[in-house]
Amino acid sequence: MPKHKTNFTKRYAGKSGIGELMDDLGKAMSGNDMLMLGGGNPASIPEVNKIWRDRLAQMVDNGTEVDNALGNYDTPQGNKLFISELADFLNRHFKFGITEKNIAVTNGSQTAIFNLLNILGGTGQDGVLRKILFPIVPEYIGYADQHLEPEAFLALRPVIELIGDRRFKYRIDYNALDEVNEPLGALCVSRPTNPTGNVLTDDEINYLHQFCKKRGVSLIIDNAYGAPFPQILFQDIKPIWDEDIILSMSLSKVGLPSTRTGIIVAKEEIITALSSVNAITSLSTGSLGQVITHPLLKDDTLINISRNIIKPFYEEKSLKALSWIDSFFEGINYRAHVSEGALFIWIWLPDLEISSIELYNILKGKGVLIIPGSYFFFGLQKPWEHSDKCIRITYSQNEDVVEKGIKIIGDTLKNL
Numbered sequence: 001m002p003k004h005k006t007n008f009t010k011r012y013a014g015k016s017g018i019g020e021l022m023d024d025l026g027k028a029m030s031g032n033d034m035l036m037l038g039g040g041n042p043a044s045i046p047e048v049n050k051i052w053r054d055r056l057a058q059m060v061d062n063g064t065e066v067d068n069a070l071g072n073y074d075t076p077q078g079n080k081l082f083i084s085e086l087a088d089f090l091n092r093h094f095k096f097g098i099t100e101k102n103i104a105v106t107n108g109s110q111t112a113i114f115n116l117l118n119i120l121g122g123t124g125q126d127g128v129l130r131k132i133l134f135p136i137v138p139e140y141i142g143y144a145d146q147h148l149e150p151e152a153f154l155a156l157r158p159v160i161e162l163i164g165d166r167r168f169k170y171r172i173d174y175n176a177l178d179e180v181n182e183p184l185g186a187l188c189v190s191r192p193t194n195p196t197g198n199v200l201t202d203d204e205i206n207y208l209h210q211f212c213k214k215r216g217v218s219l220i221i222d223n224a225y226g227a228p229f230p231q232i233l234f235q236d237i238k239p240i241w242d243e244d245i246i247l248s249m250s251l252s253k254v255g256l257p258s259t260r261t262g263i264i265v266a267k268e269e270i271i272t273a274l275s276s277v278n279a280i281t282s283l284s285t286g287s288l289g290q291v292i293t294h295p296l297l298k299d300d301t302l303i304n305i306s307r308n309i310i311k312p313f314y315e316e317k318s319l320k321a322l323s324w325i326d327s328f329f330e331g332i333n334y335r336a337h338v339s340e341g342a343l344f345i346w347i348w349l350p351d352l353e354i355s356s357i358e359l360y361n362i363l364k365g366k367g368v369l370i371i372p373g374s375y376f377f378f379g380l381q382k383p384w385e386h387s388d389k390c391i392r393i394t395y396s397q398n399e400d401v402v403e404k405g406i407k408i409i410g411d412t413l414k415n416l
């Protein structure tokens with residue numbers, strides 16, 4: 001580490017929530033005995049893996065296709081063939097009315113969102129700080145440290161709707177939203193939401209959309225788990241897009257996280273800005289994921305495996321995880337967020353007397369990795385007790401790992 005830390009070093013080369021998460025994830029995936037209920041790695045689905053293997057074999061047989069995928073830099077906007085196929089696909093299925101100029105590909109959607117948040121929010125040349133508003137938290141831990149100016153984030157608490165004895169759902173607090181009068185650069189939501197598994201309703205999205213139109217800002221919808229792919233989404237909602245919406249998509253959760261393929265659908269000026277940043281920071285985007293999937297967009301394989309294999313696979317896993325929670329947590333005061341999509345179950349423990357980070361450490365000592373809830377409430381202007389009484393668990397790993405992990409969490413909470 002250099003002796004004199006720059007602001008950038010201080011902000012990005014130290015510890016961060018996402019750094020800790022990825023570190024634990026990496027260690028757990030590389031062979032130690034931890035029960036991994038912490039990370040966001042997609043599950044290994046044999047039928048889907050076979051589709052990637054067959055496609056790679058086809059590329060190798062073809063020769064030129066694999067040579068081009070490995071040996072050429074694509075443009076900073078992405079692979080031309082993939083972009084054109086994706087524009088056709090989105091117009092054919094969802095009538096987006098877009099052209100190739102509305103799509104940019106990035107090295108993972110994580111990078112895309114880092115760039116978008118910093119392009120749209122922050123101090124302008126006029127000296128005005130325009131904030132990125134998270135209209136509902138808890139939100140994705142991966143956004144928490146993404147802005148070069150930490151004070152550019154603003155977040156609102158949700159309304160909590162209690163459902164039955166053991167469930168709840170977060171909803172957007174429209175009153176709090178309407179009271180926001182600070183200058184804004186953009187709104188950002190993940191839908192389905194990481195960490196809660198919430199899916200904002202169509203009404204909520206319409207409300208946010210209208211709010212953005214009134215305020216002249218963009219609504220970023222992070223669709224990393226949504227439709228049309230990977231469709232880890234258990235509600236019947238359709239993707240929407242217009243010039244006020246920036247739709248972020250990813251190939252990670254269809255089972256290709258290591259190809260680092262993120263996709264942004266947005267108005268032309270945003271795509272141009274993203275491509276410029278991409279050229280400066282990365283030169284171009286990795287081609288492999290784009291070359292593997294472009295024929296699968298054309299013949300609808302990608303949308304079909306998402307609907308018919310990936311979605312039911314995760315839905316069944318989510319129901320099982322909830323049923324294990326309900327049985328192993330018997331006697332504990334808890335509520336689980338309704339599971340409407342994504343890979344996670346979010347558990348609220350109203351009587352928890354230690355912090356969620358202390359609980360994380362106790363569980364880590366017992367061989368179970370979870371993520372403490374407090375990381376997911378960045379941007380709030382006042383502390384909120386609720387934020388330290390929740391945990392996130394991932395249900396994408398093998399059933400015996402998830403079941404064992406949930407049992408240890410339940411037993412630990414009973415002893416506490």
Ligand SMILES: Cc1ncc(COP(=O)(O)O)c(C=O)c1O
Nearest residue numbers: 040108109110190194224250252
């Ligand atoms: C909500 C959300 N957005 C974005 C990402 C980033 O995904 P990637 O960079 O692999 O596309 C993740 C990863 O888990 C996520 O959960």
